[in-house]
Amino acid sequence: MWYLNMNAVMALTGMVLVLVLTRRWPSNKRYLLLAFNLCFLLLFSEKLFFFYLAYTSLNYMAFLFLCQTRHFRKGWFITLIGANVAAVSTLRLFGMEVFTNPLFDAVMLLGLIYNVLKVIDALYFAYFFGKDARTPVLDYFNYILFIPTFTSGPILKFRDFMADTKQPYQLNAAQTEQAIKRIILGMFKKIVLVTWMTDVFNQVSQQPDLHTHQSLFLMVWFYVLIFFDFSGYSDIAVGFGRLMGYNIPENFKKPFSSPTLTQYWRNWHATLGDWFRDHIFIFFSRQVPTKWTAAGLSVLIMVLIGLWHGFSWLYLLWGMYHGVLLALENLLGKSTVNKKKVSRTYFYARCALTQLFVTAAVIVYSGHEETVLHIYRGLMNWPF
Template sequence: MLFSSIIFLYYFLPLVLGLYFIVPKKYKNFILLISSLFFYFYGEPIYSILMITSIGLGYLHGLWIDRMKNSKYAKLPMISSVIVSIGSLVFFKYSNFLINNLNNFFSLNIPIMDIALPIGISFYTFQILSYNIDLYRKDTKVQKNILYFATYVSLFPQLIAGPIVRYSNVEAELSQRKHSIEKIAYGISRFIIGLSKKVLLANNLGELEKIFSLSNEKTVLFYWISTIAFTLQIYFDFSGYSDMAIGLGRIFGFHFQENFNYPFISKSITEFWRRWHISLGTWFRDYVYIPMGGNRVSKLKWIRNILIVWFLTGIWHGAEWNFVFWGLYFALLLVLEKLCFNKILARLPAVINHIYVMFLVILSFAIFNGQGIGEVKEILMGLFGGLEIPLYNQVTIYYLKSYGIVFIIAIIASTPLATYIIKKLNTYSLGKKIINLLQPIVISVLLLLVTGYLVDGSFNPFLYFRF
């Protein structure tokens, strides 16, 4: 069930909200759990058993880790948890990738397994892992109430696409959370803004990218237009989903961490990754990079740590070699920045730094978007005139004009300009009154526009279901 669907917006969500706010406080987590399980079951009826099993095993490992915490064998249940969680993720997400590579490298004929990728497995597996690792480190307390633990893992606002929520961040709110009109109003506004980013911007950009993929009139300029469209699409698709998750969480009394912080205004690749998919970056930092020594080791070991983290970041996104190369591409850029470019970047004008970052980021999403190495090679050759195609033609100009307004709005919306203007106006009494008057009108108009698009049956994919 997509957040950007009529059935979610006008059937599932109103019913859940009605039940949630009607029942007494002690039953609210139960309503959230049942709703979340139904939400997942609606889209993944078979793999709901897998998620429930993962929750049960994560809960039991937590009790085991807590019981053994002062024992000389304290590490044993933590290792068991890692093996079980990662083993499940590898089996369901990477089995066919491994089989294909074994067949290709060793000329074998191992049959491909009939396994579909369970939606959200990468997210809920990492949440269970972070809980058990934090328990082992004594950074959090064991949760003995399985209802609370199951609610934490399966909470539908962030179940299928994050952000990756740490147990320690919501531990207190699982048992004691406050609701208010202000929080609900903020949550609704944040949700609708995220929904609008996804439906009005990401979906329209996705349409253009789809048109390009089906076109027989490709040009160098069209390759750049398509790649930029995909870069913006994946940003609005995923950041929009994160906004919706954060907004829904706030309605139910949870405070999820921010997952995007205007990454396209970055002046270095290092800064870009502090602003893009923040919950994933901090997860790998805290549970992989720092335990290996982080940057407090020799230069060679630091480079090793960077390569391992970014190999894992790449493969986390999907079981294809292009994702591995995408991760290693960023590893190389981060190493070069640290060792060579930082002093140069510090002396350059900010606008040059922005151009440098966006050029490399757009190239990265050309790698990310390819369906296999062959297609990645074709895209990169197309971008730099390596194919026997014209620089541009009338078809390219037509689509550039047709989607020009969408591009302009998307580029402006990817910056903090609107936020800055609102904050500035809020410093004045009259400005504050205007914002208070206009905000509910703008939010209502956005919801009507989104509803119109969805009723019309417009193009409505969700990219992160692929990962």
């Protein structure tokens, strides 16, 4: 959300200039970035600043504890993850007004569902690498509070971020040009395309009676809209992140040319799918899972991704829908298609089928139950 605020964009640009001017200082991006991250949050919202100061401090202490403790490591590991999930879930329930408290402010939810995934990834690293995982406090804070990816990802891996932190700040002309082009492309998507497409979507969806062709149009239109929205944000985050000296992973890898749902979820919001696969399948890494195990894990992962998006029955059904389809691909041995070993007709037919499955449920991302049901009801309303 920073990137729709010109003051925020100017602040990020200013930080890049400061890093460029101080590039001869070996630790410039570590110390200056921490100061920037904290000042940015403080100016944006004092409540957000103090909440994340406390949240990150507590988790850093938990991280160090897990690095050092030798007793009941697995129990502590599960407990610390459970405490984070419970805390974030409780805050989301406050945001949904299931609970109320005068101390709660919705601003505290900003970026939390992304940042808790980073916290858990760091706990995994501490659990599996012990004392070797120990990290200076300023690097841990920079990892959690990294402003370019703070609100909507891409989701950074702890190991990769720390590896980048150890590298001196370097930025050549080619890298600068490429990063700026990514930022401009992302801005165009977010400000021009998404704004226009949202207006069209609202105008059509707000009609009292939708017909089949209108509902189909809205489902396809919304699918393209959220692609430009999500990928536009990712483009800007990747651009600014790389200008600050960090290799931000790609979030969208040509998802429309995915011939199976298994491959689709490795290409659409890739860092999110990778995170859930890495942190669920890792407990089964000692042996190759059977087809039935892989199918069951697919359902579990997609249900968790659905609930991660929102605590509602629509997201639960969305997760079950995609999970069952992925499970069937596993059980039938249809989870991958090698483009070089099949005909062009077969490959693109599978791509079209995958997009059909995705489009059928993509409207759930709108987050508005009334809109979703209104569009689905319109599918049954034939104009003749």
